[in-house]
Amino acid sequence: MATASPSPQPAAPSSRNPVALRLYKILGTNFDDEGTRQALKTVSELYGPSSAARTMSRKSIKPSPDSDSDEEEGQDTSATQNTFAETFLGSANVPGDTAARARKHLRRDVENKLTEASHKFLKAFGEVDQQLDVLQQHVATMRMHCDDAESHLEETNESCKALLERAGSLRQERQSIATRQSIITLFLSKFTLTDEETDILTSRDIQVSRRFFDTMDKTERIRQDCQILMAGEDGPTQVGLDIMSSTSSNLEQAYEKIFRWCSFEFRQMGREVQVEVSPTMREAVTRLRQRQELLSEALAFLSQSRQTVLLNAFTNALTRGGPGGLPRPIELHAHDPMRYVGDMLAWVHQTIAAEHEFLESLFDVKTNMRMVGSVRKFGENEEEEWMQELMDAAMSKVSVPLKVRVQQTIRSQESSIVSFKIANMLQFYMLTMQRTIGEDALLSQTLHEITDVAYKIFFDSTAAHGKALLGVTLDLDDLEVVPPLVIQDHGQVLREIMAVYESSISEDETPEQQASGAKQIMDSMIDPAIEMCLTVSEEKHRSRQKWDYRVFVLNCLTYIKSVIEPYGFTKEKQEVIDELIDEKAEDLVDDHYQNLTRDAGLYEVLAICFDRTSEEPMSRIPATEPEALQAALHKFSVWLSDIGVVHSPRLARLTIQSLNARVHHAALERLASSYQRLCEEVRKPSNRYEAAATLLGSERPFGQVRLLWQIFGLQDQERA
Amino acid sequence: MAISDYDADATELLETYVVWPDFLMKYIVIGEAGAGKSCLLHHFTHNSFKEHAQHTIGVEFSSRTVKLGEKRIKLQLWDTAGQERFRSVTRSYYRGAAGAILVYDITNRASFLNLSRWLADARALGSPNLVVVLVGNKSDREDDRQVEWAEASKWAAENDVHFLEASSLSGDNVEAPFLLCARSILLSIESGALDPEKAGSGVSYGDRALRRVNSSSRLSFGSLSGGRRKGSVRLKLPFPGSGRCC
Numbered sequence: 001m002a003t004a005s006p007s008p009q010p011a012a013p014s015s016r017n018p019v020a021l022r023l024y025k026i027l028g029t030n031f032d033d034e035g036t037r038q039a040l041k042t043v044s045e046l047y048g049p050s051s052a053a054r055t056m057s058r059k060s061i062k063p064s065p066d067s068d069s070d071e072e073e074g075q076d077t078s079a080t081q082n083t084f085a086e087t088f089l090g091s092a093n094v095p096g097d098t099a100a101r102a103r104k105h106l107r108r109d110v111e112n113k114l115t116e117a118s119h120k121f122l123k124a125f126g127e128v129d130q131q132l133d134v135l136q137q138h139v140a141t142m143r144m145h146c147d148d149a150e151s152h153l154e155e156t157n158e159s160c161k162a163l164l165e166r167a168g169s170l171r172q173e174r175q176s177i178a179t180r181q182s183i184i185t186l187f188l189s190k191f192t193l194t195d196e197e198t199d200i201l202t203s204r205d206i207q208v209s210r211r212f213f214d215t216m217d218k219t220e221r222i223r224q225d226c227q228i229l230m231a232g233e234d235g236p237t238q239v240g241l242d243i244m245s246s247t248s249s250n251l252e253q254a255y256e257k258i259f260r261w262c263s264f265e266f267r268q269m270g271r272e273v274q275v276e277v278s279p280t281m282r283e284a285v286t287r288l289r290q291r292q293e294l295l296s297e298a299l300a301f302l303s304q305s306r307q308t309v310l311l312n313a314f315t316n317a318l319t320r321g322g323p324g325g326l327p328r329p330i331e332l333h334a335h336d337p338m339r340y341v342g343d344m345l346a347w348v349h350q351t352i353a354a355e356h357e358f359l360e361s362l363f364d365v366k367t368n369m370r371m372v373g374s375v376r377k378f379g380e381n382e383e384e385e386w387m388q389e390l391m392d393a394a395m396s397k398v399s400v401p402l403k404v405r406v407q408q409t410i411r412s413q414e415s416s417i418v419s420f421k422i423a424n425m426l427q428f429y430m431l432t433m434q435r436t437i438g439e440d441a442l443l444s445q446t447l448h449e450i451t452d453v454a455y456k457i458f459f460d461s462t463a464a465h466g467k468a469l470l471g472v473t474l475d476l477d478d479l480e481v482v483p484p485l486v487i488q489d490h491g492q493v494l495r496e497i498m499a500v501y502e503s504s505i506s507e508d509e510t511p512e513q514q515a516s517g518a519k520q521i522m523d524s525m526i527d528p529a530i531e532m533c534l535t536v537s538e539e540k541h542r543s544r545q546k547w548d549y550r551v552f553v554l555n556c557l558t559y560i561k562s563v564i565e566p567y568g569f570t571k572e573k574q575e576v577i578d579e580l581i582d583e584k585a586e587d588l589v590d591d592h593y594q595n596l597t598r599d600a601g602l603y604e605v606l607a608i609c610f611d612r613t614s615e616e617p618m619s620r621i622p623a624t625e626p627e628a629l630q631a632a633l634h635k636f637s638v639w640l641s642d643i644g645v646v647h648s649p650r651l652a653r654l655t656i657q658s659l660n661a662r663v664h665h666a667a668l669e670r671l672a673s674s675y676q677r678l679c680e681e682v683r684k685p686s687n688r689y690e691a692a693a694t695l696l697g698s699e700r701p702f703g704q705v706r707l708l709w710q711i712f713g714l715q716d717q718e719r720a
Numbered sequence: 721m722a723i724s725d726y727d728a729d730a731t732e733l734l735e736t737y738v739v740w741p742d743f744l745m746k747y748i749v750i751g752e753a754g755a756g757k758s759c760l761l762h763h764f765t766h767n768s769f770k771e772h773a774q775h776t777i778g779v780e781f782s783s784r785t786v787k788l789g790e791k792r793i794k795l796q797l798w799d800t801a802g803q804e805r806f807r808s809v810t811r812s813y814y815r816g817a818a819g820a821i822l823v824y825d826i827t828n829r830a831s832f833l834n835l836s837r838w839l840a841d842a843r844a845l846g847s848p849n850l851v852v853v854l855v856g857n858k859s860d861r862e863d864d865r866q867v868e869w870a871e872a873s874k875w876a877a878e879n880d881v882h883f884l885e886a887s888s889l890s891g892d893n894v895e896a897p898f899l900l901c902a903r904s905i906l907l908s909i910e911s912g913a914l915d916p917e918k919a920g921s922g923v924s925y926g927d928r929a930l931r932r933v934n935s936s937s938r939l940s941f942g943s944l945s946g947g948r949r950k951g952s953v954r955l956k957l958p959f960p961g962s963g964r965c966c
Contacts, residue, residue, distance in 0.1 A: 276741065327816040327847065338808055346779075346812030353781040354796065425809060432778055503805030506777060 046109070047102050191222050191229075191243050193250060202253040208261045213283055216254050223247050255291045258284045262298040270305025277361040285362055289382070299390060306394040310351060314398045317347050318405075337409045341422055344402055345429045348395070348443070352436060355394055359387040392441040399446040410454045416461040417496045420521075423454035424504040459524055465490070466528025474540045481552040481653045483559040487529060491563040494525045498567050505569075514569040522564070522573045529560055530580065550588045551653050557581045558656045585663055592651065592667040597674070599644055601635030606674050609681050618687040626695060629682070636675075637699040640711055668712040676705040741785050741794035745905060747898070748814055748846070750838050751823035752831035753802030756857040759888035760823060761799045764898055769889050776801040778809050786899060793902050814845035818914075819853070819901040824872075826856040826885065827864035832872065839879055849914045851904040853897040856885040860892065 031040075102109070193201070197215045200206050222243065229240030262284050269275050288295040321329035330343045359365075363383040406426070413419040430447040437444060472486050483491075501521060505514050533556035541549040561577045564570035597603040604623045618624045639645070645668070651660040682703075683692045696703030701711060749757045753775060762770035765782045780799045785792055798817070800810035814820075820842045824831040835854070843850060854876045856867065869885065876883030882900050886893035908914040 339812070342808055342812040343815060346809070346815065349779070350781075350798070350813065357783060421808070428778060428809060507775060 043102075043106075046113070047098050190225060191239075192246070193219060193222075198250060201250050202257065204257070204260070208258060208280060208284060210280070212254070212257075213287065216251070216287065219247050219251050219254070223251075255288065255294055258288050259291070259294040259298050262288060263301045266298055266302035267305050269302060270309045272309070275358050277358065282362060282364050286364060299386065303390055303393040306355070306390070307397040310355070310394055311397040311401070313351070314347065314401060318344070318401070334409070337413060337418055338421055338425065341406055341409055342425060344405060345425070348398060348402060349429065349432065349436075351398070352391065352395065352433070352443075355391060356387070356436075359390055363387060388438055388441070391437050392443070395437070395441070395443040399443050403446050403450055406450045407453055410450070410457050413457070413461075416458055416465060417493060417500065419454060419458040419461055420497050421500050423451060423458050424500060426451040426454050428504065459520065462521070462524040463528075465493070466524060466532075469528050469532040470535070472532060472536065474536050476540060476544055479544075479547055481548050481555055482655065483533075483552075483556045487533065487556055487559065490525070490529050491559060495563055497521060497525070498564065498570070501569070502567060511568060515572055518567075518569040519572070522570060526560060526564070526573055526577075530557065530577070533557065533560075548650060548653065550584065550591060551650065554581060554584050554588060554659060555653075555655045557584065558654075558659065581659075585659060585666075588651075588663050589666040589670070592648065592663055593670045595650070596644070596667050596671050599642075600639040600671070601632050602671075602674070602678070605629060605632045606678060609678050610674075618681060619689045626689060629689075630695060630698065633696070633699040637701075640700055640708075645712060665712075665714060669714060672705060672708050672712060672714065675701075675708055679703045679705065741792040743791065743793045743906075744796060745793055745818045745902060746796045746816060747798065747819040747821060747901065748817040748842065749797060749799045749821045749823060750810070750814075750842060751802055752825070752828075752834055752838075753804075754828070755802060755823040755825040755831045756888050757802060757821075757823045758799050760821070760855065760857055760886065760894055760897075761797055763888045763891055763894040765797070767891070769891070775803060776806075778806055779813050784898075786895075786902060788899065788902055788906060791906065793906075795898060795902065797898075811841060811845060814842055817842070817846040817850060818905055819851045820846060821853050821855055821897050821901065822881065823855045823857050824867070825858050826867045826872075827858050827861050829866040832856075832867045832875075835875065836879075839881070849905075849908055851901050851908070852879075852881040853901045853904075854881045854883040855897045856883070857888060859885040860887040860890045 031037075193215065197218065200212050200215045201219065206212070226240055226243050226247070229243065230236040262281070265281060285295070288298060318330045321327055321332075330340065330347065333339045333343065363386060365383050365387070406422075410419055410422050413422065426447060430444065430451045433441070433444045433447055469486060469490060472484075474484060498518070498521075501518055505517075509517075533553055537549040537553050537556075540547055557577055557580055561574055561581070564573055564577075594603070597606055605628075608618065608621055608624050612618070612621065619626060622628065648660075648664050651664050654660040654663070679696055681687055682689050682696055689695060693703065701707035749761055751757050756773075758776050758780070759770045759773050761782060762768070762773075765784045776799055778801055782797050782799065783795060784797070785794045787793070798813045800806070800813060822835060822838055822842065824835055826832075839852065842852060854872065856869070856872050858864075872885075873883050882897075882904065884893055884896055884900070886897065888894055905914065
């Protein structure tokens with residue numbers, strides 16, 4: 001290109017020349033861009049394949065860069081054009097004619113081509129037009145269809161709306177129904193029992209168990225909840241009434257079932273002596289308390305079976321012992337009445353304890369571990385009443401054989417000591433039982449009865465003994481004054497009985513209670529003995545004057561007293577005997593005094609001195625004439641030095657030495673006072689003794705009473 | 721402390737009402753008056769000391785359920801009066817006893833010297849396999865002691881009875897004699913020497929109904945022996961001091 005530039009150079013001064021400018025512009029145009037290449041390539045293709053095409057392409061190329069400049073610079077640019085064309089079409093190696101042709105015909109060729117193409121377009125568009133028409137028709141048809149469809153849709157919509165509404169309402173309905181259903185389900189589950197539960201309550205085939213009680217609880221709860229339904233504004237609702245009636249019938253059946261079950265179980269309890277109560281059983285009994293009549297009916301079964309089982313157990317214990325013979329049967333020791341009766345009563349006591357435990361656990365009573373011996377309060381509550389009744393009934397049948405055996409035993413006792421021991425033991429058990437099972441219990445009453453019988457038999461036997469004592473006659477030829485053997489035997493028996501009695505005294509008894517308890521024994525044992533001594537001795541005395549009955553009586557009395565003396569509770573009786581002894585001792589003193597006066601030779605003198613009735617002076621009475629008096633006083637004086645003053649062989653036969661001394665002293669005292677009185681009488685002028693003082697003073701004790709006292713060894717303080 | 725070992729095994733007092741016992745055993749508590757029999761028993765059943773105790777009149781009854789290994793044993797306890805005047809009454813209660821708790825007072829020699837008579841009575845009248853536990857009570861009064869431990873232990877060994885000392889005041893060892901006795905009885909059942917089926921044994925099954933169903937398992941004490949091996953039954957003799965054994 002730079003080679004081409006010198007040619008427009010001269011026109012440089014007229015740079016403002018538009019042609020030049022134009023030219024520069026053209027010259028400056030760079031055809032080496034993609035667009036130009038593409039265009040040239042298209043042109044070359046136009047002419048490439050055929051000459052015609054080539055010409056056309058050459059023609060079309062020539063004017064195509066710029067039709068305006070083609071006119072003015074045709075010659076100048078032809079060379080450049082050529083090179084230019086050659087540069088571009090060099091590869092095609094277009095022959096020169098084609099280029100020439102192309103230069104000539106380019107416009108036409110292009111126009112032809114255009115026309116041709118336009119025709120093609122036209123034709124194509126004609127087709128398109130046709131097709132479009134068809135399309136339009138289709139569209140129209142489609143539209144029609146669409147309209148149809150739309151109207152259909154609208155119709156459908158219309159009709160659907162109703163459906164939808166219906167569906168919606170149905171859905172709502174369904175929801176509300178579902179709610180109601182759940183409410184009803186809840187209601188039913190809250191207010192009714194399931195079939196299964198009803199079965200549990202009512203069916204005989206299903207065992208009474210924890211579930212059963214739970215179901216009962218549920219039923220009760222339903223009934224409680226149902227109160228709400230019953231308390232509507234318009235009074236009880238029908239459903240409430242229905243529920244109440246169905247549950248109440250269920251409950252009744254449930255109670256019936258418990259009752260049947262309990263009755264069955266209770267009858268089973270008749271097989272064992274030791275029974276334990278299962279929790280189910282305890283629960284059942286607790287429940288059944290709501291139906292007292294059923295409970296009492298069921299308990300009647302229990303009571304019956306317990307009666308039988310305890311009776312059998314008692315009989316077994318009595319006659320068979322344990323299965324292997326151990327422990328040995330109680331009756332094996334029937335020969336030992338204490339052991340026999342004791343074993344039976346102990347058996348009963350132990351059975352009561354076990355039975356009581358059983359009942360406590362049956363009624364679920366917690367007793368704070370009360371010991372059986374301690375005092376029980378009765379009738380505190382319902383359970384206690386039940387228990388008492390059942391216990392009473394359970395032991396009632398045992399009472400019969402017990403009573404028979406104990407009575408047999410006590411009746412066959414010959415020894416009153418043994419009967420007394422048995423009676424005491426019975427009383428002990430009676431008191432124990434009264435505290436354990438109550439005073440009104442049949443067994444307590446039975447024990448009371450047999451205790452009474454035992455005491456009666458004991459007292460009968462002592463009474464018989466006493467009677468036998470009274471019938472005893474003494475050996476007339478036996479001059480002994482000691483208590484006879486019968487009395488001594490009696491005393492021995494009494495001693496043992498008192499020992500038993502003392503051992504039976506409980507610690508809380510007052511002395512008064514102890515004494516009153518012993519009174520009957522004392523009376524029945526001692527009174528006949530005393531009476532016997534008195535009467536028998538009187539009798540013997542009548543036929544044997546020589547026999548010293550007074551000493552004998554005193555000996556007997558003191559012996560009896562000595563027997564009872566060790567026991568505090570005999571005080572009353574001791575006092576009675578003491579009185580009697582005093583009385584009898586007084587008699588003996590009298591008697592002894594008379595004997596002493598006789599022995600001392602003062603008998604006649606004193607008799608006159610005290611008993612004279614006439615006013616005659618003593619000195620004129622023959623027996624008390626001074627000589628006679630002198631003789632008597634002499635004899636007295638001699639007697640005073642005799643042993644008889646200090647010792648009386650008669651009184652020596654008194655078993656109690658103190659009594660001996662007492663009686664002797666009393667007699668001596670009396671003798672001394674008699675002597676004193678004699679002296680006084682002698683000294684009296686009215687008795688006309690001459691030298692009375694000499695008369696008295698001639699013999700010991702010389703008229704001095706004090707001296708006499710000294711001789712007698714007596715203290716005369718009290719006299720002074 | 722030895723006592724705590726027993727506490728672990730001791731059941732609650734009220735458990736009697738809850739749980740079914742496996743065995744019933746009859747015990748008698750004997751010994752001279754004033755030895756503290758009632759107090760010992762009271763402590764065992766009530767877990768407290770009995771204040772101002774009076775002489776027992778005749779016999780008194782109480783019961784308690786204890787647990788030995790897997791076995792629940794209901795003890796029927798007969799507390800007897802020690803006074804001579806009640807002897808004729810109390811002796812009747814020995815009949816068929818399975819266990820005897822023979823109590824003396826360590827501070828009263830006289831109560832120890834009479835033991836042979838009590839033991840002879842119990843052996844003569846109780847069940848043939850009577851298990852006797854000698855208890856020296858009032859062990860808290862060491863200062864007043866009149867009977868030495870060794871002496872009593874010797875006596876116990878000679879007479880083939882178990883022995884321990886206890887205090888019903890402090891509660892020391894009060895449960896031990898009862899548990900020891902129960903264990904001894906259980907062991908003699910296990911060894912076949914004692915048959916609870918026999919009424920005279922003083923032992924009977926608590927749960928008869930179950931026994932009827934499954935009598936063989938009732939007679940097995942595998943659990944008891946096994947338990948001991950495992951050490952869950954802590955019935956070891958809590959001897960005072962260490963290493964002493966009767």
